[in-house]
Amino acid sequence: MRWWHVLFPPVVETPQGLFRPSNALLDTWLPALGCLVVAAVTYRQYLASGRVNWFGLLYLGLFLAPAIAGWRQRRRFGPMGKPLVRVDASEVLLSLPLNVRPGLVQVPLAGLRKLVIKGTPGNRSYVFERHAGEPTEVRPGFMRDDARVVDFLQRSMPANIPVEVLEPPTFLGAIRGD
Incomplete structure (x- = not known):
């Protein structure tokens, strides 16, 4: 497997169709990790200042949206992707x-x-x-x-x-x- 197949997986042919497999690491786990980092930083700022950082919650939403979309696509089409x-x-x-x-x-x-x-x-x-x-x-x-x-x-x-x-x-x- 070549390094660019991580970002652009090759097309796979099965008797049912042609699929471009989804990458669980990039579609779900990487945005989920970003959510954890933003949540930890936001909570740390809350402990230090006593106020909620609303921009941290916005960033959390920006990381959470692709994670949910990747999870839904994987759930709908299976591991082969759309x-x-x-x-x-x-x-x-x-x-x-x-x-x-x-x-x-x-x-x-x-x-x-x-x-x-x-x-x-x-x-x-x-x-x-x-x-x-x-x-x-x-x-x-x-x-x-x-x-x-x-x-x-x-x-x-x-x-x-x-x-x-x-x-x-x-x-x-x-x-x-x-």
Whole structure:
């Protein structure tokens, strides 16, 4: 394991999906340690001056928020962390890592006709076409993991839902909107 894998863990593929494992040390224990240090310093100041340092409580909250978020994410998704993409019997789950507020998009497989992947690598959009109703278009922005996500979706989508990867448009085609 390389030193940068501590901060940026590599993508792990399982039969259920592609995951970027969460790091319990960085997600939960490091902020919790920061909470303990701030609480100890705030309590020490309280003993010395007899007054509560409200900024210490603010700093405590700033350390506590990421610790709680890391704990909740670990509890919700397990030790593998939030999936980049997951395909199970009932739905496709795509992560939105580059949004302002990263989230998840869940698309049920029941009414899907096909999946169309279009755009240039690193800036693709995934269009889930339905038998009835409007298609769902998702632009997750996987960047360097884009090729692995496309390959995983081609292999793991059910046989009755074809995956079509459109060629990226040429420069002039992109300007025209082709």
